[in-house]
């Protein structure tokens with residue numbers, strides 16, 4: 001598992017090519033693409049993360065809108081902060097309530113993703 005993490009780190013964070021990754025990890029070059037593909041998130045960009053699979057940017061849109069734009073279909077209802085159908089657990093990061101303007105940085109809190117926008121890096125389970 002440690003080697004897989006290192007392969008992904010070298011490939012995504014350091015942007016090394018397959019030969020460089022293979023050399024650094026002492027593995028055969030032909031195993032790099034398979035390892036990367038098997039553990040590649042569906043969408044990955046710098047910014048904040050939704051779940052472990054999607055990363056989106058801090059652009060003022062709600063977490064729900066950004067998740068949907070990334071192709072996810074989190075459960076939602078009113079989309080106005082009333083029904084609580086979209087409530088999810090934020091594991092880290094700061095968010096802004098789009099109705100009240102309140103910013104929260106508490107880890108492990110429930111947020112209504114239809115009326116919550118990221119403020120920097122955010123991770124939550126969808």
Ligand code: FES
Pocket residue numbers: 076077078079080081082083084085086087112113114115
């Ligand atoms: S969808 Fe109703 S509160 Fe978010």
